[in-house]
Amino acid sequence: MRPKDGKVDTRLAxxxxxxSRMLGGVNQVMRRIWEQGQRPASVRVRQAFYRLDEMRILEDERKPLPKEEQPFAARMVTPKGLQLRLMLTMLYAAQCAVGPGKQWGTPYPVESTAKHPVSWMSLSASVSQYAGPGIQLASEDVNRRRQITQALKTLEEMALVRANTGPGRFSTGLQLLCENGTSTVSSAIPYTAADDTEPYIEIPAEFFTCGWVHVLTNSEIAALLMWFDRLKYAGAEVGAEEGDPLTITYVTGDIRQGLYGLGRKAYETHQALDAYQLLDVIRPEKRYDSGKWEGYSQGESDLLCHRVSLAPAGFDRDAGEIVEDVLKRRDTGGYWARPMFSTPKRFDRFSMVSAAE
Structure with missing residues (x-):
């Protein structure tokens, strides 16, 4: 048996x-604001949030873009930070609350009250470990509030939100700003959903209502944003013997780093996203499961990237249940794999001449 991966073990726990403590309740609140609001089928996210306007050229993949030059989503890929999940949740809440082109005048408070039961705490699922004296649950609530406040301060530094009564003072409310980051200290641009004239991606509403936003890692979420963008703006339609045509895409290392600011670790999340059945990852016919190539030579022209497509109805399932099942098998077997009786992919292998096709 392979030795256990400590990171997977910790994530599973x-x-x-x-x-056991809060995910089900948070998902209920997520669904409630959708049902009582605009009921968007998907949530629009402006391209500038996760992708640079111009490609940056990197000489060495081991030396990524400086943090300040990365798009917002890539900057938010940290082991424990809540800012990426919180920002996407805020966009979801705003598009549930008001229609396209309208400003959200009264975003939710940080903490729930009798008058305002929906809050950023009630829409965020995170576990805050507490090692001090006193009552554990009460201390967790205090620490969760601190986590959310700290995430809001980070978003404020990026000009994505603004506290109503002064920097960092979110207890009295906040204003959600445009996610393209064009606001300044002297000129804040209130948030409205992207219209059809702007480049944007659409995240299925089930990403929020079924809990995916809470259980995926920051790297997995940032990679998903990249794949949504590639499928929309760099996808190719391929036919199938049965069913509708399929849109597939790929990304090379220079584009992944120079356009999306994501390193190799974020790219490798395609294995987990495939195991969760959110993506269908299709390997070139000469590539083994290990990533090695049959008959590899440095000058080969057919060293193709993986192709990726969205798995049908992948987000419509309970995220906590799916991810826990996959992590248990990953923890035991040491590899990412789908359940034995999962829905088969429409393509498992492909044969093309070059990655430029």
Whole structure:
């Protein structure tokens, strides 16, 4: 038996705690604001949030773009930070609350009250470990509030939100700003959803209502944003013997780093996203499961990237249950794999002449 991966073991324990304490309740609140609001089928995210306007050229993949030059989503890929999940949740809440082109005048408070039961705490699922004296649950609530406040301060530094009564003072409310980051200290641009004239991606509403936003890692979420963008703006339609045509895409290392600011670790999340059945990852016919190539030579022209497509109805399932099942198998077997009786992919292998096709 392979030795256990400590990171997977820790993540699994964290997820199990999350599911037992709060994930179900948070998902209910997510669904409630959707049902009582505009009921968007998907949530629009402006391209500038996760992608640079111009490609940056990197000489060495081991030396990524400086943090300040990366798009917002890539900057938010940290082991424990809540800012990426919180920002996407805020965009979801705004598009549930008001229609296209309208400003959200009264975003939710940080903490729930009798008058305002919906808050950023009630829409966020995170486990805050507490090692001090006193009552554990009360201390967790205090620490969760601190986590959310700290995430809001980070978003404020990026000009994505603004506290109503002064920098960092979110207890009295906040204003959500445009996610393209064009606001300044002297000129804030209130948030409205992207219209059809702007480049944007659409995240299925089930990403929020079924809990995916809470159980995926920051790297997995940032990679998903990249794949949504590639499928929309760099996808190719391929036919199938049965069913509708399929849109597939790929990304090379220079584009992944120079356009999306994501390193190799974020790219490798395609294995987990495939195991969760959110993406269908299709390997070139000469590539083994290990990533090695049959008959590899440095000058080969057919060293193709993986192709990726969206798995049908992948987000419509309970995220906590799916991810926990996959993590258990990953923790035991040491590899990412789908359940034995999962829906088969429409393509498992492909044969093309070059990655430029």
């Amino acid at each position: 964290h997820l199990q705690t999350l599911r």
